[in-house]
Amino acid sequence: MTALLKQLPAIDRLLNAPPLLAMSDQIPRTLLLEAAQETVAALRQELLQLSATAATPDLSLEAVAGRAALLAAEKMRPSLRKVINATGTLLHTNLGRAPLAQCALDAIAEVSRGYSNLEFDLESGERGHRFAHVEELLCRLTGAEAAVVVNNNAGAVLLALTALAKGREAIVSRGEMVEIGGAFRIPEVMAAGGVLLKEVGTTNKTHLRDYGNAIGNETGLLMKIHTSNYRIVGFTSAVSGTELVALGQEHGLPVLEDLGSGMLFDLSPFGLPQEPTVAEAVAAGIDVITFSGDKLLGGPQAGLIVGKQAAIGKIRQHPMARALRIDKLSLAALEATLRLYLDRERAIAEIPVLQMLAAPAEAIKQRCQRLARKLRPVLGALVSLEIVAEPAAVGGGALPLTQLPGHALALTPRNISVDTLASRLRQGTPPVVGRIQEGRLLLNPRTIFAAEEPQLVAALRVALGNAGGLNR
């Protein structure tokens, strides 16, 4: 035992061994040192606990330095990383929602590498406003009089509520008490904004008279919320935006609508159910409409607020607007994405979420076949591969009942469990996230970029081949 312990390389020698030495221009010395020390300490423990029959670990300088190099690389690896989304859920909130269009990425790089006119009016040479970069575009695309953008839609709703109705009541239908992602719940957002919630109607039916009867001296606004992540079906009735606007005008009350995802054009040509568009809400006369930048719009995280000049002005001037303001990187990406919408065909061709929505089922099946042709020769002995009918979902709290027809690759590993395969893929480089169903791992090409296919094939080879360096 003492002899074995003595064989452990000294830290200095380890740091000067080729694999660690070669890393020294990329990985800070403190991390290399830490990795070397931890590797030697771990080996010492292994030796001390070694049973008489077990094989001794390889204590050669080369082997120990190799192990330390892997540990050092792991310490340096970014925590927030690119992932291959093979779940078939387009707007996966846990996987970062909408991937950005190339022009949005270019705009981020261009604007953030150096300085920009973020809040500077180049014409007058005076202070400008960050909203100005997207206001005209948003008004053009939606028909609204005015617009402002903030950090996300949750922030937009909170800000609009506070700016328009703090200390007063907001009247909301019981059928529209939305919860999104556990943290955004209408009653709680109201409370946080200092607005008193007045519920009217029932879960399935709310009539105009319910709103009318609830209006009193304390009423500050009427609110409509798009039930973006659930549907109430059967005997239902809800009040339209137009009717609510007429009622509001009768009583001098603004109407606020949280559209959730929000979409700039009609998606029914893609075979999708009709979602209310932002322009429709504007045309109905709604004073303030809020929606997300990174749901169906396919842009960066942002809260978009459009509507009438008077109400938007109050929102813009509210002190909380500064606390919720959008950052310049998101703003650059948002402007570039919105500009694509000026030409509908271009938007569909260049915005990844719209491409994924528009992809026909047949094209998805062909991609499955192409992937299977690449995988079978190299992995056929390790995994059984089938192509199965499997719909994709929109996700992100949008179009909850919609299934996008298509196919997926179904993998059944022969030598390891399906959970082990899924876990190795998640921990690979890049990580691949699929979906386990009935003992098989489903990989849905609808959310996999064509350019990612070689990486996916490589990741599967490593995960199934049990290659070194992956299993920790």
Ligand SMILES: *Cc1c(COP(=O)(O)O)cnc(C)c1O
């Ligand atoms: C998604 C959603 C929100 C929250 O939007 P974020 O951009 O995620 O903050 C609020 N309301 C509704 C109805 C939504 O669908």
